[in-house]
Amino acid sequence: MDEPRGFLRRYVFSTDHKVIGIQYILTGLVMGLFGAGLAVLIRLQLGWPEVPKTLLGVWLPNGMPGGIMTPEFYLAVVTMHGTIMVFFFISYVLVSGFGNYLVPLQIGAKDMAFPLLNMLSFWVALLSAVVMLLSFLVEGGAAAAGWTAYPPLSAVASAVPGSALGQSVWLLSMALFIASFTMSGLNIVATVFSLRAPGMSMMRLPLTVWSYFIASILGVLAFPPLTAAAIMLLFDRHLGTSFFLPAGLVIGGTVLPHQGGSPLLWQHLFWFLGHPEVYVLILPALGIAADILPVFTRKPPFGYRWSVYSLIAVGALSMVVWGHHMFVSGMSPFTGEYFSLATLTITVPMAIYGVNMLGSVWGGAVRLTSPMVWSLGVIALFGSGGFGGIYLGNATADMQLHDTYFVVGHFHLMIGGVTMFGMFAGIYYWFPKMFGRLMHEGLGKAHFWATFVPFFMVFFAQHFQGLQGMPRRYYAFSTYEYLREAAAQNGVISMLAIAVVAGQFIFLANFLWSLFRGRVAGEDPWQATTLEWTVPSPPPHGNFVAQPIVRRWPYDYSVDGVSHDYVPQTATASEAAVTS
Amino acid sequence: MTTLRATTTTWTGPGRIEREQLVQFGVWMFLATVVMLFAAFTSAYIVRRAGTDWRSIAMPSVLWLNTIVLGASSLAAEVGRRAAERSRWSAARKGFIGAVLLGVVFLGGQLAGWRALAELGVFVPTSPQASFFYMLTGVHAVHLMAGLVVLLVTLPALRAAGGPTLGAVSPGVRARLAATFWHFFGALWVYLFVLFAWF
Numbered sequence: 050m051d052e053p054r055g056f057l058r059r060y061v062f063s064t065d066h067k068v069i070g071i072q073y074i075l076t077g078l079v080m081g082l083f084g085a086g087l088a089v090l091i092r093l094q095l096g097w098p099e100v101p102k103t104l105l106g107v108w109l110p111n112g113m114p115g116g117i118m119t120p121e122f123y124l125a126v127v128t129m130h131g132t133i134m135v136f137f138f139i140s141y142v143l144v145s146g147f148g149n150y151l152v153p154l155q156i157g158a159k160d161m162a163f164p165l166l167n168m169l170s171f172w173v174a175l176l177s178a179v180v181m182l183l184s185f186l187v188e189g190g191a192a193a194a195g196w197t198a199y200p201p202l203s204a205v206a207s208a209v210p211g212s213a214l215g216q217s218v219w220l221l222s223m224a225l226f227i228a229s230f231t232m233s234g235l236n237i238v239a240t241v242f243s244l245r246a247p248g249m250s251m252m253r254l255p256l257t258v259w260s261y262f263i264a265s266i267l268g269v270l271a272f273p274p275l276t277a278a279a280i281m282l283l284f285d286r287h288l289g290t291s292f293f294l295p296a297g298l299v300i301g302g303t304v305l306p307h308q309g310g311s312p313l314l315w316q317h318l319f320w321f322l323g324h325p326e327v328y329v330l331i332l333p334a335l336g337i338a339a340d341i342l343p344v345f346t347r348k349p350p351f352g353y354r355w356s357v358y359s360l361i362a363v364g365a366l367s368m369v370v371w372g373h374h375m376f377v378s379g380m381s382p383f384t385g386e387y388f389s390l391a392t393l394t395i396t397v398p399m400a401i402y403g404v405n406m407l408g409s410v411w412g413g414a415v416r417l418t419s420p421m422v423w424s425l426g427v428i429a430l431f432g433s434g435g436f437g438g439i440y441l442g443n444a445t446a447d448m449q450l451h452d453t454y455f456v457v458g459h460f461h462l463m464i465g466g467v468t469m470f471g472m473f474a475g476i477y478y479w480f481p482k483m484f485g486r487l488m489h490e491g492l493g494k495a496h497f498w499a500t501f502v503p504f505f506m507v508f509f510a511q512h513f514q515g516l517q518g519m520p521r522r523y524y525a526f527s528t529y530e531y532l533r534e535a536a537a538q539n540g541v542i543s544m545l546a547i548a549v550v551a552g553q554f555i556f557l558a559n560f561l562w563s564l565f566r567g568r569v570a571g572e573d574p575w576q577a578t579t580l581e582w583t584v585p586s587p588p589p590h591g592n593f594v595a596q597p598i599v600r601r602w603p604y605d606y607s608v609d610g611v612s613h614d615y616v617p618q619t620a621t622a623s624e625a626a627v628t629s
Numbered sequence: 630m631t632t633l634r635a636t637t638t639t640w641t642g643p644g645r646i647e648r649e650q651l652v653q654f655g656v657w658m659f660l661a662t663v664v665m666l667f668a669a670f671t672s673a674y675i676v677r678r679a680g681t682d683w684r685s686i687a688m689p690s691v692l693w694l695n696t697i698v699l700g701a702s703s704l705a706a707e708v709g710r711r712a713a714e715r716s717r718w719s720a721a722r723k724g725f726i727g728a729v730l731l732g733v734v735f736l737g738g739q740l741a742g743w744r745a746l747a748e749l750g751v752f753v754p755t756s757p758q759a760s761f762f763y764m765l766t767g768v769h770a771v772h773l774m775a776g777l778v779v780l781l782v783t784l785p786a787l788r789a790a791g792g793p794t795l796g797a798v799s800p801g802v803r804a805r806l807a808a809t810f811w812h813f814f815g816a817l818w819v820y821l822f823v824l825f826a827w828f
Contacts, residue, residue, distance in 0.1 A: 159642040162651050235658045243651045244643060273662045274669030281673065284764055289754035292677060309682035309757060317676070318669055596640035 052590040064164035065590055069171050070150030071483060074476075076171075077141030080178055084138050085550045087130035094118045094126075096543025098525035112190065123524035124193035125211045129185070131196030132219070136226055137178050139330045139468045144268070145174065145233045147333065147475050148261045150483065152237055154581035154588065155258050157246025157597040162239035170232035177225035184218035192219035195522070197319055200293035200312045204285045207300055217286070220279055227272050227279075234265040234272075241265075246580070248599035252357070253618070253629075255579050255603045256350070259357050260336025263364040264329045271325035271368065278318035285310070313378050320371035327464050328367040332360060334471025338427035339406055340603075341478050344577045345421035346413025347614050349604035349628075352405040359398035359405075366395045376444045377451045385444040392442035396435070403431055414607075418575075419493025423474035426501050427467055433505070434462030437512060452522070455515025458508040466504060473500075473556070480560075481574050485586045486567030492559040499552030503545040510542050576615050579603045583617055602629040649802045656806050660813050663772065667817065670765055674824065677757050684756045688826050689745035695738035696822060702731030703815040706780070706808045713787055713804030721787045721804060728811060729780050732773060739766055758825070765821055769814070776814045783807040 053059050060068060093102055101116030112122030149167065153160055161167045184191045193211030194203035198219070206213045241254070241262045254262075281292040289306070293315045296308035343350045350356065372380060372388035380388075406428050415421070437459035440446045450456060473496070481487045517535040519526065526536035573582040580597055581588070597619050605616035608625050616625040643651065677683070709724020743763065746752075753763045786800045798806075 159640075163655060231662055235655060235662075238658060239651055239655050243647065243654060269658060269662055270665050273665035277666050277669035277673065280764065280768065284753070284760060288760075290760040290764075291682075291754070291757065292673065292760065296682075309677075309680040311676070311680070314673055314676050318673065321669070591642070593640065 062168065064160070064168045066149045066153050066161045066164065066167060067483070067588060067592075069167050070146050070148070072171050073141045073146035073149060073174065076175055076178060077138050077143075077146055080133055080137035080141065082553075083182065084130055084133040085553065087126050087133065089547055089550055090118070090126050091123070091130060092543035092546040094123055094524060095526075096540045098527055118524065120524040121193060121210050122190065124195075124209060124522070125185075125191040125215065127522065128193050128195050128211070128219075129181075129191050132181065132192075134465065135196055135326070135330070136223070137181060139464070139472070140226075140230065141174065141178075143333050143468055143472045143475070144261075144264060144329060145170070145230070147337070147472075147479070148233070148237050148265070150479065151581065152240055152258055152261055153244065154482075154584070154592055155255050155579050155603075156241060156244060156249055157580045157593060157599060158240060158244035159591045159593065161236045162244060163236050166232050167236050170229045170236070173225050173229035173232070177222045177229060180218060180225065181222040184215050184222065187214040187218055189213040189215050192216045197323065198282070198315075199319075200282065200285065200315050201298055201300070203315075204282055204293050204312075205298070205300055205305065206286060220283060223279060224276070227276050231269055231272055234268040237261055237265040238269060246597045246599050249618075252354070253599060253602045255336075256339045256353070256356055256360075257333070257336040259360050260332040263360045264332040267325040267332075267364055267367060268329045271322045271329070274318050275322035278315055278322075281318075282315065313375070316375050316378060317371070320374045321368075324371040324374065325364075325367045327460075328363060330464055330468050331471075332363070334427060334468045334474075335402060335406075335431070336360070337471045337475045337478075338424040339402075339409065340579075341420050341424040341474055342406060342409040342413075343604050343606055344478075344575050345416040345418055345424075346410055347416070347606045348409075348413050349606060350405065351408030351411070352401070353602070353604065353629075356402055356405045359402040362398040363395060363402075366391060366398070370395060373442055373444075373447070376447045382444075389442060389444045393439070396439060396442070399435060403428065403435065406431075418477075419488065419490055419497065420474050420478035420575075422494060422497045423470050423477060426470040426497065427474060429501075430462050430466040430470060430505070433509070434459060434466060437462065450515055452520055453515035454511040454519045454521055457521050458511030458515060461508040461511070462505075466508065470501075473497075476560075478575070479581075480563065481567075481570030482581055482586050482588070484564055484567075485570055486563055486565075487570050487574055488563040488567055489559050492555055492562075496552060496555040496559065499555055500549055503548040503552070507542050507545045507549065510538060510545075514538060514542075576613070578605055578615050578617050580618055583619060601625075601627045604629075645799065649798050652798050653802070653806060656809060660810075663813070663817070666768075667765075667820070670761075670768075671824065674761055674828075677761070678828070680757060682757065684758065686746070686751055686756060686758050686762065688822075689742040691738055691741050691745060692822060695735050695742065696819065698731050698738060699735045699815050699818055702728045702735060703812050705731060706811045709787075710804045710808035714801045716789070716801070718788045718800075722784060725780055725784050725787065725804070725807070729777055729784075732777050732780070732811075736770055736773065739770055742766070762825055765825075769818060769821060772817070773814050776810050779807050779810050 053063065063069060102113065103116045106113045106116030112119060112125070149161065189210035191211055192198070192203070192215040193209050194216060202208045202212055203216050241258060284290040285292050285294055291307040291310035293312050294305065294307035294310040295312070298305045298307060339350055339356060370388060370392045372384060373392045376385050376388070410425070437455065441450060441456060441459055477488055477493050514535045517532070519532055519535045526532045526539070570586045572585055580599070583597065584592055599618050600621055601616065601618055603618055605625065605628055607614045608616055608628060611625045705724050705727035709721045709728060712720035712724055746759070751759045753760055783803050786803050788800070
């Protein structure tokens with residue numbers, strides 16, 4: 050493995066998994082800023098629908114003439130917020146970014162299995178992100194059919210302005226995304242499967258690697274059905290077929306020529322991807338949090354084996370529960386019963402995993418560093434978000450709560466919160482490995498509190514708005530008498546949501562400051578045991594000069610009879626007793 | 630704790646056999662994604678079939694001929710693979726060239742099948758089964774073209790010196806993987822043909 054020379058080969062068109070990982074993380078963070086900006090637009094609208102936002106009216110003359118948002122633009126903003134956050138923020142930073150950076154380092158490999166494919170995957174991903182952003186600029190504006198792209202809004206070009214060119218661009222961007230994400234997932238699976246260092250048995254893998262392994266298998270198997278659905282949608286849009294379009298559809302006063310298709314077919318295909326996809330995103334966050342806990346409690350995690358089994362079980366179950374997104378679609382009550390039972394079965398392994406994380410903290414010598422508080426935040430959000438899932442997984446309750454803000458609150462705690470907190474835990478924890486300097490502790494904790502408190506309040510409150518019957522996707526609630534009280538809460542919620550976004554500037558400042566001025570980290574600033582901490586920070590090209598030999602599991606903290614309270618995975622049995 | 634670290638001689642990464650296993654694993658993973666893609670199409674087909682407007686279309690007879698051509702192409706690729714694994718390079722190249730030529734004939738035949746349907750007035754939106762037929766044969770043709778590219782880039786490697794290397798994988802293994810690809814897409818066609826003709 051020759052080290053590439055020259056700036057371009059080294060930092061831009063690099064095949065080094067560490068560079069690619071960081072490229073993914075930075076791309077994802079920039080996309081996250083866009084997504085957060087869209088969240089601010091949404092909340093400004095919901096909080097004060099009648100107050101003109103004059104300045105925004107100047108910047109967005111089409112979407113907000115005179116500072117008042119049009120309903121069509123609201124749909125486009127919501128669609129793009131969801132799309133960007135799910136696919137371009139969390140997927141890039143947490144899954145492809147950290148997955149690329151960590152997996153080879155933690156299993157003792159020099160690089161990913163297919164480095165060239167890896168580079169290709171990143172550049173396609175970047176292109177996909179750029180195309181998605183450009184869709185705001187096309188005629189009619191960005192897609193407006195939701196991140197789930199439900200037909201007929203997504204299938205009939207004349208439905209809303211965003212259904213025209215914007216939806217086509219959306220589909221093009223998603224095609225690129227799927228190609229890139231499949232390449233990246235395939236790479237991670239092959240790497241974990243084949244490139245583990247001698248001694249690194251599957252049951253000696255850090256939970257982080259396990260979570261990426263399972264998540265990547267899910268991604269590789271679940272995305273192709275979305276590709277199939279997207280191809281069929283393109284046929285419906287451009288070639289006059291009727292896969293998703295029923296007869297008698299009237300749009301703009303004209304009856305469409307389609308007949309016999311079913312929009313529900315799209316929903317089935319979409320959620321067959323969509324539900325595994327949420328586990329693709331959340332499992333890495335859970336893996337990272339579970340791995341950070343032992344480092345800052347100085348003891349092994351509770352129930353490692355059962356955590357691994359739980360990840361596997363959740364992965365398998367996630368493929369067979371998609372119907373719980375469609376309880377009100379008129380499905381047979383027996384089918385609904387099955388999907389309810391299967392969904393509630395997932396709470397068993399997830400509860401085991403959650404209790405294991407709690408048990409990992411119990412009785413530990415807790416060090417409340419930035420990565421640790423963000424990991425504790427993951428547990429808090431996972432617990433409270435999970436409770437909402439029990440209601441929504443049950444068909445009887447879901448029929449009342451479907452399409453209300455209860456759902457919005459639930460999935461933001463889980464797929465927004467757990468993933469984002471896991472991501473920040475990971476950034477604070479591995480920043481010193483990536484850049485050789487530690488992030489500022491005080492700012493890290495300020496960032497945590499500035500995020501956690503308002504974030505939790507926003508989405509906790511939305512559960513109660515949902516219980517009051519407030520439907521999602523409406524651009525304003527001013528005309529509904531029964532929602533007078535619930536709508537009045539929107540102002541406070543909006544202020545809190547904007548506070549969450551404002552809090553992220555603490556992180557940005559910390560990130561930039563720490564890059565140049567942070568305390569120099571050294572190899573192992575956290576006194577951790579996994580392989581990435583046995584190499585310099587940042588690691589050289591090829592990671593390991595000599596092949597590491599793994600002789601123990603990754604959690605040998607506070608082993609009896611050893612002077613240090615941690616033993617690296619490479620330490621021999623004569624240096625410290627092997628516990629697992 | 631520098632004393633606790635393993636020190637062995639300089640390490641250059643995975644060896645040839647490891648790389649070959651890796652590439653093989655990657656090929657099968659990729660084929661698994663293709664299986665999932667067509668599984669989704671199949672489930673959509675079954676669901677859509679229950680619609681009241683479903684009318685079956687007669688399969689153009691040229692498709693039988695095409696099936697035989699693609700089978701022959703697979704056979705040629707198989708001859709090429711066996712020859713390559715026994716280091717009989719000239720025969721290996723001939724087999725692969727035969728597979729490529731027959732593959733191109735198959736694609737032409739598919740086009741003829743489309744034209745035959747169009748002459749009968751069966752177009753993409755005419756009936757749901759016609760939509761599926763045009764779409765799935767199209768998607769299959771795209772995969773087949775990718776398979777042709779794989780066969781063509783493998784061709785220069787089929788020689789004693791090994792030709793241009795790709796990730797240090799030996800020519801025999803590359804021939805095997807290319808043939809795996811090709812057989813898979815051949816079998817996929819048979820599956821689709823059965824689906825259209827009898828379901």
